[in-house]
Amino acid sequence: MSGENAINFEHYGEPEHHVYALICPKCGKRFYPSVLICDVCHTRRNPFASAGNAPPEWEKEILEGPCTLLSWTRVFALPEGFTVKSLDFCIVEFPNKLRASGRLEAENPEIGMPLIAHVEIVNEKVNMDHYGFIFSRENYN
């Protein structure tokens, strides 16, 4: 089949996963992670809106791409469910001044170095994979 009779298999595929910043509809301030009230203009966000009961008023903006390393660590004592020897974590700052924590995958990290934020699985659990930030060098992939 082709043309307008073709079956669209897109919705069977793996959905894209992103981490989003939320934008206050009144003053435009960006938030990550989400909040229920804007700390500048006090506009509220309805948590039920994003569940499909009402159109979300707070726009979502994909939070990925270039960022700068603020601090990092390599941790050898991990919590239940993590079976690797160590994991690297960091705090980064995006050009829009939002900051985030996440997984660091870069050799010889140095405070101030440029990184790229991607979203991948960071915590694998049966039917409950958690997608989150992986920060790597610019030449990632």
Place this chain on the structure above:
Amino acid sequence: MRKVCVVGIGHTVFGNLHHLDLVDLMGHASLNALEDAGVLAERREIVDQVFVANMGAGRVNIQSAIASALVSRIGLESCMAEAVENGPASGASAVKLGVMAIKSGMADAVLVTGGEMMNAVTRWISTDFVASMLHHEAEYAYGMTLPSLAALFTRLYMQRYGVTERDLALIAVKSHENAAKNPYAHLKTPCTLEAICESDGADHANPIIADPLRLYGICPVSDGAASLLLCAEDSPKMRHFTKPPVTISGIASATDTHCVHLRADPLILDAVRLAAERAYTMAGLTPRDISFAELHDAFVILELAIAEEAGFFERGTAHLALRRDETRVNGRLPINTSGGLKAKGHPLGATGVSQIYELVKQLRGQAEPERRVRDPKHGMAVNFGGFGNNVVVTICSR
């Protein structure tokens, strides 16, 4: 406003006590406090209210409603009783609620007991349980833990202020030295700079746990309990007590962002500074008036950072005072004479109560002679919840 005094103190040894029952442990500390106050037999007539500080009994020990369990174990029915959970600051939060109950007039005498039994589960599970206080989506889901946040903080702090690995080791050496003289401490073995920092074998003896934090830069996982009996100074019950009362002259708390990365400057601990300012105001004191302090050094870097936020030193200079021995027992401002969380131990719910126990013991002049502060007037305790997002500061005065 009514003045609130500490009239009885109790403590258990801290350590790996998983062979004991958590409620027994808390009950033992509670009865020690009542006995210290001289009202063991009269406890039902004396105690109006019990506050129990604990973070993990529901998950780790499968014991919920722990205040009811404790009251019944020590024969204190029919007093009022509630549990308080505020992460690692649960202990001082429970004391704060005790002070509020007395000042409001709802109670004259309040027993505050904190306890924790974390070694009942594997280290893997206890690490996860403590990490569950982080932001679930933005921190916890990645596998981040409290030591992770402390390590991120430590790296930045070292870079900005020139703090060295030797400085961090110096704090550990001082804490172990004090803990070795404290009969209740978890880690009673002294350590030396050479062993953990300045010898070829130091990397082996003191391995990296969360870079740049090493084993000796992090508190142990401890079990234990501590207890205080509080009473209104104007209550007729005061005539029953046998020990000199110590006044809680200031107690206050403050909060900060749940996520550490949301702070404008990740090195500024606003909640410590604000809680300290509020406690100073309540007590009518300034940092210069404080004779000694118990600071929440779950990670050694926090001894420096909290001391600065509390106003004892200019920002970025506490390590210089450390190098000059100013924070040792015989120094200008002794810090963590108990051994601190680093070496006395850190049974989460007990910690804030235990810090105030140490203030009272020093202010009464009852600390062991080798770690006794000379003629103290006012002591401060800083109990730090989360990674600085809920902090309680207490000032006790003689």
